[in-house]
Amino acid sequence: MPRSAQINPPAETKPARRTSQRPTIRDVSRLAGVSRMTVSRVLSDPDMVLPATRERVLKAVADLGYVPDRAAGSLSSRRTGFIALMLPTLTNANFAAVAHGLTEALREAEYHLLIAYTDYDMAEEERQLRNLLARRPEAIVLTGAVHRRTATRMLLAADIPVIEIADLPSQPIEHAIGFSNYQVGRTAARYLIDRGFERIGAIAASPDGDVADHRGEERMRGFEDELRLSRRATDLVLRHGSAPVSFHHGAAAIRELLARDDRPQAVFAVSDLSAVGAVMECQRLGVRVPEDVSIMGFGDFEIGGEINPPLTTIHVDFRALGQRTGGMLLDLLSRNAEAGSGEPRIVDVGLRVVERASVKDG
Amino acid sequence: MPRSAQINPPAETKPARRTSQRPTIRDVSRLAGVSRMTVSRVLSDPDMVLPATRERVLKAVADLGYVPDRAAGSLSSRRTGFIALMLPTLTNANFAAVAHGLTEALREAEYHLLIAYTDYDMAEEERQLRNLLARRPEAIVLTGAVHRRTATRMLLAADIPVIEIADLPSQPIEHAIGFSNYQVGRTAARYLIDRGFERIGAIAASPDGDVADHRGEERMRGFEDELRLSRRATDLVLRHGSAPVSFHHGAAAIRELLARDDRPQAVFAVSDLSAVGAVMECQRLGVRVPEDVSIMGFGDFEIGGEINPPLTTIHVDFRALGQRTGGMLLDLLSRNAEAGSGEPRIVDVGLRVVERASVKDG
DNA sequence: ATGAAAGCGCTAACAT
């Protein structure tokens, strides 16, 4: 191929006192005898380059073990390929499933998930949010409903698509995809009332300062509202310990409830984890489920279906939620390239009672 | 403050046709009437700047809602603040705990975890690895022991600290922190042999092409070796279904084992998940644990301690593993700034049998 | 089909 016959060295010969030893696009271009742009094209849009040139470049890339630096690419192209995801915790099967589903949906589109989690702490949410935004994600996904004002402001200022998931907020920041935790509570109460129970209880964590499970509390609010509407007492709704709940929580809470004079006939647990813990504790106490007490959970965790008796629960498809979020994201990001980002989208994925054997008729 | 009296506009006045609306360091510098470097200093090393100047800059930052672009910063400083973490899956409580522990350890040092997972697929590991390296992490943590050759080569070429975790590889790439899965198997077998059992079985997933649970298979190898050393038969070691295992796996596998003429007296499950599933299935079948069959698991998942009878298992502290990895990382990255990175470090966090009620003496 | 110039938004290194 013709190379310019100038006396001064061409650009790609420019020496550099580099700190790192990793090859750059310039090293590849020199080795292949092309300009940096040609290397860039081979890597991003191979058909734009003559096959012969392309092969030469590809060989140079392989020989050097060249891996492009996305930070540099992002800076130039203004596309980072990051999607930010903020979760309360990773050590919850349902949230982990969301992350899993999302990653899958985004994998082909070459987006990379940036995960942060808050440990149910709103101050931490704000800190994490700032860190995330510094990475210039092209969109942000977070568990919805309650944020601090400054957090909301930062979100708005970022000027990227925002999707709130899991909890359907009454005032979404922009897009939302999830279900109503309030509705979960009402549904659970309705279900137990319809089974004919009179003394109905619940177990949840107590709301506690900055570290709180707002989602769980919403479920309890719905639960109590529905009880009241049916003229049932709400004094068997127990707030015990602090979030996040787990097996022990349920065990301790059911013990407390069973010790009461007006022991409940049926109990709704804020999470399957608590519910399973409660069932296990009943086994140990010789209290039969559901004959002596019916127990119902939320979240449809795998373990719930495996215990004896299997747990009646309320199911939300978190993995599908993650995948749908991924779909919406892809759509948002592609049409963002064309026209205005369009209307906020609110999707209720709904919920359903999964009837198993831990609840009988009252 | 004195500004140069040149006719051409000084640098900070330079107009830019920017695509994005987000404020840059230049906007802040203009508003505060200082140079960009001063802004940079206020944000990274505030004490270096006069209090009065600092306040002015901070106000400008707040007024504009300025969030620095880390991609640009990384490019310039050659420090991305990323640590890469590659896991088989996020939907396993123990791996999630590793991620959790690691994040905690790194949080203060302002490192950001880049998580990828392979779904136990080695081809995917390679793809993910390339994506991760393109983000120029300062170190990489991965679940150890088995990698493809090209993956190992990429890791070496990246010239950053590599820590293999969970599984202690026989030939570590560099640093390693974990335990020996082979030893887990031997320990389990030894424990059951010492309890006096003769017919000892095990349940695991069958190794299956590219998608395989090498760690689980290692455990089985150790288990079988120990059985042989004690002249026990290994024909009750059952490979059933495919990884990753869960409750159903254990239920199905124990059914198969119990149906045999030479039904085992004791069974080691490759994971607590399988073990719990097995115990639950026994409950349903009316097979008493441990009277009719003893069951032992691995991983010490929370649920194992909650069921009836509580599960005897082998414990590895994954969260501590994550935290220790974080500590090693911090140390490696700081001393990397000083001298050579030093010797490879291999840490065995060990394991211990947690004796509960699901195993009795044979 | 390929290349040259310019610049993305920062910070290291060297002034002053």
Add this chain to the structure above:
DNA sequence: ATGTTAGCGCTTTCAT
């Protein structure tokens, strides 16, 4: 204590 210069490693844009 603060400013200036010169890039970091890419991609955009505009030539050719």
